[in-house]
Amino acid sequence: xxxxxxxxxxxxxxxKEAVTLDCTYDxxxxxxxxxxxxxxxxxxxxxxIYQGSYDQQNATEGRYSLNFQKARKSANLVISASQLxxxxxxxxxxxxxxxxxxxxxxxxxTRLHILP
Amino acid sequence: KAGVxxxxxxxxxxxxxxxxxxxxxxxGHRSVSWYQQTPGQGLQFLFEYFxxxxxxxxxxxxxFSGRQFSNSRSEMNVSxxxxxxxxxxxxxxxxxxxxxxEETQYFGPGTRLLVL
Numbered sequence: 001x002x003x004x005x006x007x008x009x010x011x012x013x014x015x016k017e018a019v020t021l022d023c024t025y026d027x028x029x030x031x032x033x034x035x036x037x038x039x040x041x042x043x044x045x046x047x048x049i050y051q052g053s054y055d056q057q058n059a060t061e062g063r064y065s066l067n068f069q070k071a072r073k074s075a076n077l078v079i080s081a082s083q084l085x086x087x088x089x090x091x092x093x094x095x096x097x098x099x100x101x102x103x104x105x106x107x108x109x110t111r112l113h114i115l116p
Numbered sequence: 117k118a119g120v121x122x123x124x125x126x127x128x129x130x131x132x133x134x135x136x137x138x139x140x141x142x143x144g145h146r147s148v149s150w151y152q153q154t155p156g157q158g159l160q161f162l163f164e165y166f167x168x169x170x171x172x173x174x175x176x177x178x179x180f181s182g183r184q185f186s187n188s189r190s191e192m193n194v195s196x197x198x199x200x201x202x203x204x205x206x207x208x209x210x211x212x213x214x215x216x217x218e219e220t221q222y223f224g225p226g227t228r229l230l231v232l
Contacts, residue, residue: 044224047223103161106151
């Protein structure tokens with residue numbers, strides 16, 4: 001079973017609009033971390049934002065915020081005021097802390113296109 | 117502070133050959149992870165090294181191997197290359213922060229390997 005699910009293979013959004021990229025996860029580990037990465041066409045993975053499973057507040061980093069709904073096992077990325085440079089692949093990822101298989105698991109990604 | 121560097125950036129090999137890729141982590145980071153990214157399979161974890169020891173390994177055949185040196189630099193080797201090994205190989209370094217699961221991985225630009 002997939003541990004990280006990103007249901008939107010691709011999205012087209014008008015510049016300056018807000019964008020929500022969906023991510024749901026599956027874990028029985030009570031302690032975990034959730035990450036979002038951006039991958040432009042150059043290939044480099046750029047860390048955007050982190051949310052810990054015990055964090056009480058949603059994480060925010062500039063124009064990025066993470067809508068963390070623990071009961072629903074959802075960790076959607078919200079990009080406010082989108083820019084042309086936001087066009088890229090976006091990956092949601094999870095790291096389980098107590099699971100001995102201690103690696104980061106990535107979703108399949110969402111390709112975001114920002115239209116001028 | 118310099119980021120994660122990977123060499124070479126591009127590589128073309130033929131089936132049956134072997135290849136060695138190099139990764140230098142961010143200064144002070146002690147953990148290095150390797151990932152294979154293909155359009156079909158997405159991002160797949162290869163292995164992680166910490167203090168010169170392999171800490172974790174993904175589901176790849178024994179043709180894929182790696183090592184880490186005392187300065188934390190890491191190499192991965194693929195022997196007897198197959199066409200299916202064509203991929204973007206990403207390396208990521210981690211500080212191994214003590215906080216809960218907050219081990220953010222910082223990625224290098226990747227090595228694009230094409231096997232003919």
